[in-house]
Amino acid sequence: MTVSVQEADFDVGAELAALSAGRRDVGALASFVGLVRDDGGADGVSAMTLEHYPGMTEAALQEIVDEAAQRWTLLAVRVIHRHGRLLPGERIVFVGVAAAHRGESFAACEFIMDYLKTRAPFWKYEEGAQGGRWVDARDSDGSAAARWEQGWDEVEGRR
Amino acid sequence: MAEVKILYFAGLREALGCPGERLALPAGVDTVGALRTHLAARGERWAALDAGRNVRAAVNQRMAAADTPLDGADEVAFFPPVTGG
Numbered sequence: 745m746t747v748s749v750q751e752a753d754f755d756v757g758a759e760l761a762a763l764s765a766g767r768r769d770v771g772a773l774a775s776f777v778g779l780v781r782d783d784g785g786a787d788g789v790s791a792m793t794l795e796h797y798p799g800m801t802e803a804a805l806q807e808i809v810d811e812a813a814q815r816w817t818l819l820a821v822r823v824i825h826r827h828g829r830l831l832p833g834e835r836i837v838f839v840g841v842a843a844a845h846r847g848e849s850f851a852a853c854e855f856i857m858d859y860l861k862t863r864a865p866f867w868k869y870e871e872g873a874q875g876g877r878w879v880d881a882r883d884s885d886g887s888a889a890a891r892w893e894q895g896w897d898e899v900e901g902r903r
Numbered sequence: 904m905a906e907v908k909i910l911y912f913a914g915l916r917e918a919l920g921c922p923g924e925r926l927a928l929p930a931g932v933d934t935v936g937a938l939r940t941h942l943a944a945r946g947e948r949w950a951a952l953d954a955g956r957n958v959r960a961a962v963n964q965r966m967a968a969a970d971t972p973l974d975g976a977d978e979v980a981f982f983p984p985v986t987g988g
Contacts (some may be wrong), residue, residue, distance in 0.1 A: 863966065866987025866988070867986050
């Protein structure tokens with residue numbers, strides 16, 4: 745159940761392998777990788793800089809992972825979030841979840857990403873043809889996180 | 904009065920032209936909301952902290968609300984809604 749906030753890139757294959765290394769009880773590994781995306785608009789995205797709040801960031805990510813581990817039976821979790829200046833196509837975030845069955849691993853992976861988007865103190869600054877701008881938070885991120893509270897019985901029932 | 908370390912991040916830091924400060928809390932400034940009002944009252948660029956602006960806060964590195972007390976606070980941070988992931 746470890747989290748890292750780092751400038752360096754990560755090896756997705758190695759991180760996934762580490763989640764089940766030496767274990768016989770993992771039946772499902774779910775992962776999410778977020779990348780810097782050029783949205784294809786007129787202005788384009790030539791680079792993205794991620795600022796964060798050192799100290800709080802690590803604690804917030806650990807709290808989100810701990811909450812996921814209370815909701816589902818998880819065997820291992822790994823979260824890596826990069827900061828600094830990144831180019832389109834570069835990896836920003838990795839979430840990997842090992843569990844006995846796919847239901848827990850899929851759900852916990854999505855939950856961690858939804859909460860990370862609204863609770864972890866990161867801010868994106870995009871550079872494009874017209875200069876730079878801070879990215880605004882999207883309402884859809886708030887509703888994605890909120891559904892884990894409102895629709896919890898429904899989510900449980902689907903598993 | 905207790906002194907707190909205040910931090911500003913991202914677009915708010917740029918709008919204020921300042922990454923942070925140390926402030927002796929005036930009498931009556933005992934919640935996050937009261938501190939925000941106190942800072943916004945400085946006027947000019949500090950209007951970025953006005954009530955209508957979308958600003959979030961943390962106390963001792965935990966997300967906080969306007970009514971979160973500053974009793975025992977060492978570090979208070981103000982920042983725009985987060986956009987990681």
